[in-house]
Structures are given as C-alpha cells and as structure tokens.
Amino acid sequence: MNNVFINPSQAQWNEILKRPTIDNKSLEATVAAILEDVKQHGDAAIKKYTTKFDGVELSDLKVTEAEINEAIGLVSDELKEAIELAKKNITVFHESQKEAVRQIQTTKHVLCWRKPVAIQKVGLYIPGGTAPLFSTLLMLGIPATIAGCSEIVVCTPSDKKGKVNPVILYVAQLIGLKNIYKVGGVQAIAAMAYGTKTVSQVYKIFGPGNQYVTCAKQLINKDGIAIDMPAGPSEVAVYADETSEAAFVAADLLSQAEHGVDSQVLLVANSQTIIDKVKKEIKIQLSLLSRKEIAEKSLANSRFVVMENADTAFDLLNEYAAEHLIIASDNAKKLSELVVNAGSVFLGHYSPESVGDYASGTNHTLPTNGYAKAYSGVSLDSFVKKITFQQLNKEGIKNIGSAVEAMAAAEGLDAHKNAVSIRLKNL
Incomplete structure (x- = not known):
C-alpha cells in the first residue's frame, strides 16, 4: 500500500x-473458443466446461422446483426480512421510473409519441464464485418483472455438490423467476446468447462478472446480442x-x-x-x-x-x-x-x-473500467425498448408534405419524394 x-x-x-488487467489478446482467444464450442455443441459443451472450471459433473442444468423449495427452508428468517426490505425499496425506486406515453403534436395534425415496450427475452447472469451475489438477482430480476419481460432466464454457477446458493434460489422464487440454470462463467453467457436444448436464447444479457464474463459479453455483443454494459x-x-x-x-x-x-x-x-x-x-x-x-x-x-x-x-x-x-x-x-x-x-x-x-x-449493476463516461447503470429503461410512433391525417400531410418533398429531392431520393407527392395529388 x-x-x-x-x-x-x-x-x-x-x-x-x-x-x-490481464492480457486481452490471450483472454479473447480463450473466451472466443469457449463461446464457439457452446454455440456448436450446446449442453454437452456447457457440462464439459462446468466440470473443468467449477469441478462438478451435472446431469441436469435446470434447477428443479424441489431444489427451490428446499432452499427456502435453509434461509434464516432474519435474512428473509432483510431481503424483503431490499425488495420493497428496489421495487419502489424502479416503479417510479415508469414513463407515461405522451402524444406530441409537432405540427398541426402531425402526432408523434414514444412507447416503452418490454424486451421479451432477457438473460440474467448472477455471479456465484467466491461471493454468491443474490443481491444482483434482486437488482436485475425486479426491474425485469416490472418492465414485463415475458421470458427471464437466470444463469448462476453451482457449488461442487451441484447445489445453487440457497439465498439465490429464495430470491428467485420471491420475485417469481422459474427458469434458473446451474451454469456460470463464459459458458453461461454463450448458453443465453446462442441457446441450447435446455437454455433458451435471449435478446439481451445482464449482470456483472470477472474479466472472462465481461469479455464474453463484449464478444457476443458483436454477434448482435445486446448487453447491459461492460461491467467488469x-x-x-x-x-x-x-x-x-x-x-x-x-x-x-x-x-x-x-x-x-x-x-x-x-x-x-x-x-x-x-x-x-x-x-x-x-x-x-x-x-x-x-x-x-x-x-x-x-x-x-x-x-x-x-x-x-x-x-x-x-x-x-x-x-x-x-x-x-x-x-x-x-x-x-x-x-x-x-x-x-x-x-x-x-x-x-x-x-x-x-x-x-x-x-x-438504487441499482448496483453499474459501469466499471471507466465506462461510466458513456454508460448508465441498470434501470427500468434497460429492460425496455422505446418505440416511436407517428400519425398524420390529410391535414397533417398537407402541412409538412412540401418540406419532405424538397428534402427528399435534395438528397436525390425520388421514391421518397413520390411517397408524399402521390398522397398530396390524391387530396
């Protein structure tokens, strides 16, 4: 010091x-090889890497209802009360982030608005190594459910006996999450990114992790799978x-x-x-x-x-x-x-x-490594897309049609101009 x-x-x-940091080139090569293996061989590759890295052989990747029920009994009443308080506060703060849809008349009879729509399929990565982060499941699971995501996949590593941390499972049932898989590390990111026979493919992956997990998220992002942020x-x-x-x-x-x-x-x-x-x-x-x-x-x-x-x-x-x-x-x-x-x-x-x-x-899934210069932490917004809408009637197209025609003509896009002109001639 x-x-x-x-x-x-x-x-x-x-x-x-x-x-x-560690050497990024060797890191990327290692991570890319695991991603490709899981992409090609699915569950078999996941089980292979789980044995290799976590020291456990799993017959089934999905956590059963019996395992969840057993876990509930292993969590102390004192901890359950603490989690309930956290859940209440996280829910209150993230509920407050809901946006009402507002229609704006930009020009007379030209209406525009933006509507938040939940991302249908999301994957939550919950670290479970030296410190199983059940709090991260609260931070990600609660806004995902408030947003209305229809499919929420949770991946978290098991211990050497094939058991997921009981508090993680208790939190999952408290929020109402059922698709929980005993998969950690790079192979978990690959499973959610590409999908396997057991684990569903998702559209966006959330959750912090070590440099390997962060690298995996950045690489699958290049394949078109959205991620929350680079969180290392x-x-x-x-x-x-x-x-x-x-x-x-x-x-x-x-x-x-x-x-x-x-x-x-x-x-x-x-x-x-x-x-x-x-x-x-x-x-x-x-x-x-x-x-x-x-x-x-x-x-x-x-x-x-x-x-x-x-x-x-x-x-x-x-x-x-x-x-x-x-x-x-x-x-x-x-x-x-x-x-x-x-x-x-x-x-x-x-x-x-x-x-x-x-x-x-507040949410604890936050940008690290200097990314806070351009990224926000996770919020309700992270689990929705904002879709824009516009609606014009005959008066509306008359009011802005000539401007659109002039701009389209200036860019040499005749068909764009004609899409307006044909309507104006019809009026």
Whole structure:
C-alpha cells in the first residue's frame, strides 16, 4: 500500500488511474473458443466446461422446483426480512421510473409519441464464485418483472455438490423467476446468447462478472446480442476531506477490496494526514476480515492520491469515472455538483457503498473500467425498448408534405419524394 501520489500533474493521471488487467489478446482467444464450442455443441459443451472450471459433473442444468423449495427452508428468517426490505425499496425506486406515453403534436395534425415496450427475452447472469451475489438477482430480476419481460432466464454457477446458493434460489422464487440454470462463467453467457436444448436464447444479457464474463459479453455483443454494459471487476473511489471519519473511509475501501483480487480502490484526499489516518485504520480493520487475503491482494491495486484543490480532485475523479464514488465530506451535496462521470454516487458520512449494493433502492449493476463516461447503470429503461410512433391525417400531410418533398429531392431520393407527392395529388 505504498501507492501514494501527491498533487500529481495531469500528465501522470493515466498511469495512476490504470485498472488492473490481464492480457486481452490471450483472454479473447480463450473466451472466443469457449463461446464457439457452446454455440456448436450446446449442453454437452456447457457440462464439459462446468466440470473443468467449477469441478462438478451435472446431469441436469435446470434447477428443479424441489431444489427451490428446499432452499427456502435453509434461509434464516432474519435474512428473509432483510431481503424483503431490499425488495420493497428496489421495487419502489424502479416503479417510479415508469414513463407515461405522451402524444406530441409537432405540427398541426402531425402526432408523434414514444412507447416503452418490454424486451421479451432477457438473460440474467448472477455471479456465484467466491461471493454468491443474490443481491444482483434482486437488482436485475425486479426491474425485469416490472418492465414485463415475458421470458427471464437466470444463469448462476453451482457449488461442487451441484447445489445453487440457497439465498439465490429464495430470491428467485420471491420475485417469481422459474427458469434458473446451474451454469456460470463464459459458458453461461454463450448458453443465453446462442441457446441450447435446455437454455433458451435471449435478446439481451445482464449482470456483472470477472474479466472472462465481461469479455464474453463484449464478444457476443458483436454477434448482435445486446448487453447491459461492460461491467467488469468492481471498484470504488472515495473523496475525503478534513471532515471525514478515517474509520468510515477505511471500511468503505475494504468493502470494495473484498469483492475480488482484481477489484480496485482509489482514495483522493485533500491532505496527507487523512491518507495516513485511513491507512492506519485499514490495517486494523483488515485483520478482522474473513476475506482478508482477497482484500490484501486487491489493495495491491489501490491508489492514494493527495489533491489539495477540490476542483482538481474532481477533475481526476471524473477522469477515473468510478463505478462507485463516495464523497466523505460535510460538503458532499455541493461537491456532488462537480461529478460528471460516475456509476453511482454516495453522499456524506452515512451513505456507504454497501447501502446501494443492497437496500437503498438504487441499482448496483453499474459501469466499471471507466465506462461510466458513456454508460448508465441498470434501470427500468434497460429492460425496455422505446418505440416511436407517428400519425398524420390529410391535414397533417398537407402541412409538412412540401418540406419532405424538397428534402427528399435534395438528397436525390425520388421514391421518397413520390411517397408524399402521390398522397398530396390524391387530396
């Protein structure tokens, strides 16, 4: 944890803000081979890779109703209550994103409107490796059902006994999802992208994952399958000033670092003193973590930056475009006006990233790796297409027909012009 930079010049930012990566060429080649194998050989290829990567031989890929019922009994009442609260808040927030259809008269008798229509078939990828993310199923399953997607496929890896995490199955039945498959990694993305005898092909795939899963999503995207966004290893950036609590900031950095060895944390503070206090707290709290070894490896990718000027600090944070951005300051609301690139922002001393991950109501499936410069996190909009409509009557075509004729003629598109002219002559 010696990666401390004091008021670095802008020329240094790219190097400082570099994410941990592995060789993309060898990664793409490995992933492409698995995708093609599943495309050609379906279920047989999935079972082969599940044995190879997850160490389990499966006879059936689909989770049975009996397995779901068994799982419900394995979840504590306390956890069920917590999940119910999260479900309520996520539902309230995403229900509020519904749009009413509004007809706009652009010119007299020319009506235009836009209607949200659910994507019929969607696939949800739920990581289940070192930390089975049942919360991700809440974040994806709830807006998918609110949107009205008619077919929702869930893929998540099983353990070495062929069992899916019981909390994931409990959440699935709570939301009303039935098509759940014991498939993880690249082979899960391939199954949903191309379809197999067991797993239905979908039109859009959602969900975070490691660099292999992210690469698989980007490759199938080239084949015309839509994806939510490029969502790779998780990351957090924290801005801290003299009003921040070092213990809180350290806890936030560690909560991200424990995600995986390729996660990254970035702390930008307005003094060296704050960084020293936070680093001391990290040492204390790290020793108490069950995932200490993972967090330690992740912290090797950490960056600590002193930026005495707040405007410059936020220029650097906007360049980083963090998945999660915490503003640990009494002045958080005002400072948040400087944010233009971030997946989700947490304001003040009592808004840890954990609340967004689980129960505040916002969605935790967010753009990573700098993609927050151009992508939003998942929302209700992610599960719908917006179809535009227009309707003109005789008066409407009269009002804009001559303009269309002139423009079509100028582009040399005679048939376009004639489609209007033939109607005007008929009036």
